[in-house]
Amino acid sequence: xxxxxxxxxxxxxxxxxxxxxxxxxxxxxxxxxxxxxxxxxxxxxxxxxxxxxxxxxxxxxxxxxxxxxxxxxxxxxxxxxxxxxxxxxxxxxxxxxxxxxxxxxxxxxxxxxxxxxxxxxxxxxxxxxxxxxxxxxxxxxxxxxxxxxxxxxxxxxxxxxxxxxxxxxxxxxxxxxxxxxxxxxxxxxxxxxxxxxxxxxx
Amino acid sequence: xxxxxxxxxxxxxxxxxxxxxxxxxxxxxxxxxxxxxxxxxxxxxxxxxxxxxxxxxxxxxxxxxxxxxxxxxxxxxxxxxxxxxxxxxxxxxxxxxxxxxxxxxxxxxxxxxxxxxxxxxxxxxxxxxxxxxxxxxxxxxxxxxxxxxxxxxxxxxxxxxxxxxxxxxxxxxxxxxxxxxxxxxxxxxxxxxxxxxxxxxxxxxxxxxxxxxxxxxxxxxxxxxxxxxxxxxxxxxxxxxxxxxxxxxxxxxxxxxxxxxxxxxxxxxxxxxxxxxxxxxx
Numbered sequence: 001x002x003x004x005x006x007x008x009x010x011x012x013x014x015x016x017x018x019x020x021x022x023x024x025x026x027x028x029x030x031x032x033x034x035x036x037x038x039x040x041x042x043x044x045x046x047x048x049x050x051x052x053x054x055x056x057x058x059x060x061x062x063x064x065x066x067x068x069x070x071x072x073x074x075x076x077x078x079x080x081x082x083x084x085x086x087x088x089x090x091x092x093x094x095x096x097x098x099x100x101x102x103x104x105x106x107x108x109x110x111x112x113x114x115x116x117x118x119x120x121x122x123x124x125x126x127x128x129x130x131x132x133x134x135x136x137x138x139x140x141x142x143x144x145x146x147x148x149x150x151x152x153x154x155x156x157x158x159x160x161x162x163x164x165x166x167x168x169x170x171x172x173x174x175x176x177x178x179x180x181x182x183x184x185x186x187x188x189x190x191x192x193x194x195x196x197x198x199x200x201x202x
Numbered sequence: 203x204x205x206x207x208x209x210x211x212x213x214x215x216x217x218x219x220x221x222x223x224x225x226x227x228x229x230x231x232x233x234x235x236x237x238x239x240x241x242x243x244x245x246x247x248x249x250x251x252x253x254x255x256x257x258x259x260x261x262x263x264x265x266x267x268x269x270x271x272x273x274x275x276x277x278x279x280x281x282x283x284x285x286x287x288x289x290x291x292x293x294x295x296x297x298x299x300x301x302x303x304x305x306x307x308x309x310x311x312x313x314x315x316x317x318x319x320x321x322x323x324x325x326x327x328x329x330x331x332x333x334x335x336x337x338x339x340x341x342x343x344x345x346x347x348x349x350x351x352x353x354x355x356x357x358x359x360x361x362x363x364x365x366x367x368x369x370x371x372x373x374x375x376x377x378x379x380x381x382x383x384x385x386x387x388x389x390x391x392x393x394x395x396x397x398x399x400x401x402x403x404x405x406x407x408x409x410x411x412x413x414x415x416x417x418x419x420x421x422x423x424x425x426x427x428x429x430x431x432x433x434x435x436x437x438x439x440x441x442x443x444x445x446x447x448x449x450x451x452x453x454x455x456x457x458x459x460x461x462x463x464x465x466x467x468x469x470x471x472x473x474x475x476x477x478x479x480x481x482x483x484x
Binding site: 011013014135136142143145146149 | 308
């Protein structure tokens with residue numbers, strides 16, 4: 001008799017295993033998986049903005065060496081950078097529309113200030129042909145490019161995550177298992193357009 | 203491009219069937235909605251960029267490299283992969299399809315999966331002769347060995363002077379030599395990179411999964427057999443063969459995985475790109 005009980009126990013156990021793996025087939029894991037992907041994409045976005053902020057002091061130093069009189073532009077860039085780096089980012093920034101908007105605003109202000117700095121630099125032939133400036137310019141360009149890609153990747157993963165939350169199996173799973181998972185904020189296209197002007201070497 | 207239309211046609215056909223048989227009005231409506239939605243989905247996919255097929259280490263869509271030079275280039279590039287597992291691909295394009303070369307480049311790199319999965323050590327040298335643009339696209343794992351500034355220098359100092367004189371092939375060779383030199387320059391790093399590809403999935407994982415399933419089953423079956431010997435009654439069991447999960451875990455990384463390279467042919471290892479590199483125009 002005890003044999004029969006243990007047999008039944010094993011049977012139930014395997015049914016349970018099957019149930020658990022079966023559930024992953026109906027998408028019970030989709031919400032956390034996509035949420036983590038979106039979070040990873042977001043930290044990449046932050047990373048690239050950080051990288052840009054770190055590039056700026058060097059860039060300003062180099063431009064100052066040739067165009068010291070352009071005080072106004074330097075001040076603008078420095079201020080915009082200070083604003084962008086001092087903005088305290090709460091943990092829930094991706095689900096908090098106000099902070100997210102603010103983040104987007106300060107970063108795009110920094111973008112336009114940088115754009116003006118580069119435009120000013122164009123007027124100084126010595127500066128334009130200096131090796132140091134050329135390298136910095138390439139780095140800045142590369143960073144802007146990475147920001148654009150990181151943003152695009154973030155938009156895409158948030159789109160997938162939000163769709164999962166709003167469409168049918170995911171919607172049920174959210175209300176049953178993941179009530180804390182919220183829709184994430186995404187970048188607006190209009191901000192995407194305010195990029196630093198492309199610099200071409202001619 | 204035919205896919206979405208076929209799907210829409212199928213939807214119409216199904217709708218016709220359902221209406222004329224007069225069963226499941228709601229169900230058919232639901233089905234049509236789904237099929238139309240699928241059609242739109244594939245439409246939006248069709249709107250994305252077209253990429254040439256990865257035919258080798260040199261993909262000469264614009265037809266500017268002779269067969270002889272192509273062989274020489276391929277030799278250099280496969281030597282690099284032999285030493286450091288870094289994958290370099292030279293690609294000439296007929297058209298950038300109206301996208302900036304930076305946007306095209308990283309998408310092409312991801313599409314082909316150049317570089318090893320997990321190491322992301324791929325480099326593309328992209329030449330668009332019609333748009334007169336060139337780009338060195340650097341995979342995430344090589345952004346240290348070939349930073350943007352260096353890539354920009356290679357383009358400005360080594361590639362563009364040849365291109366400006368109209369000698370594309372000399373510029374390509376000069377660029378490839380410099381990319382090779384910068385990738386293989388730091389010998390310690392090269393040795394590190396050349397180690398076995400870091401696979402995201404432990405190759406043992408499927409076996410562990412299988413064992414995990416197997417133990418209760420063996421137990422079940424053996425106790426069933428024992429019971430039969432004794433002659434007791436047992437509940438009817440259903441034998442379920444667990445599906446292998448090996449493929450589902452790392453489905454994203456494209457053509458990566460265990461059977462990465464077939465004999466002689468060349469394929470990407472599943473590397474990714476994040477926008478590293480530099481561009482120039484002439």
